[in-house]
């Protein structure tokens with residue numbers, strides 16, 4: 001199972017979290033976020049990482065040229081679209097960045113809204129489901145209603161996100177079967193400052209689960 005830790009701002013935390021077992025690290029490229037990082041901060045944070053760690057830039061309603069420039073300049077391996085990007089936007093981004101993983105994050109409001117996920121699977125590599133918050137785009141600590149996701153089985157891999165912590169991850173994964181999990185505020189001391197003890201506890205909790213199932 002993939003484990004993505006998102007909202008990294010400090011290079012030393014980046015390498016420490018990779019050593020603890022993360023398979024992907026996320027960098028927030030949304031200027032209004034308290035976890036926002038510049039291209040040079042991302043470059044510093046990814047410089048010492050092993051090549052097998054995925055490095056994902058998180059964007060919301062940025063243009064294809066803006067995203068492409070940041071991805072190329074900072075050496076990211078993937079892009080997470082966390083705004084209102086439509087399938088055609090994902091298609092255009094794919095043309096611009098053919099070798100970069102595209103993750104479409106959907107902030108799920110209802111069971112009907114979950115059905116829109118099918119519109120994206122042709123154009124993206126991976127989906128990500130996050131909880132909806134009326135005022136914030138992400139990093140809210142709000143959990144999804146996991147019972148709503150019990151039958152969710154799209155035609156592409158997907159991450160479960162939204163309010164996950166070392167304390168609730170086992171319960172979440174007993175109800176849903178994602179290809180990966182994504183955590184941000186649940187493993188922090190303060191926005192952008194990850195708590196390495198909480199990250200270690202997360203991997204301890206994950207050891208109690210059969211991660212080979214997806």
Ligand SMILES: O=C(O)c1ccccc1N[C@@H]1O[C@H](COP(=O)(O)O)[C@@H](O)[C@H]1O
Pocket residue numbers: 006007026028030033034035058060082105128130137138139140141142161162163164182183184185186
């Ligand atoms: O973390 C942010 O500040 C952020 C800002 C804008 C878009 C997405 C953001 N974070 C994403 O939110 C989810 C869930 O976070 P949490 O675990 O509930 O704190 C995660 O996918 C982050 O990538």
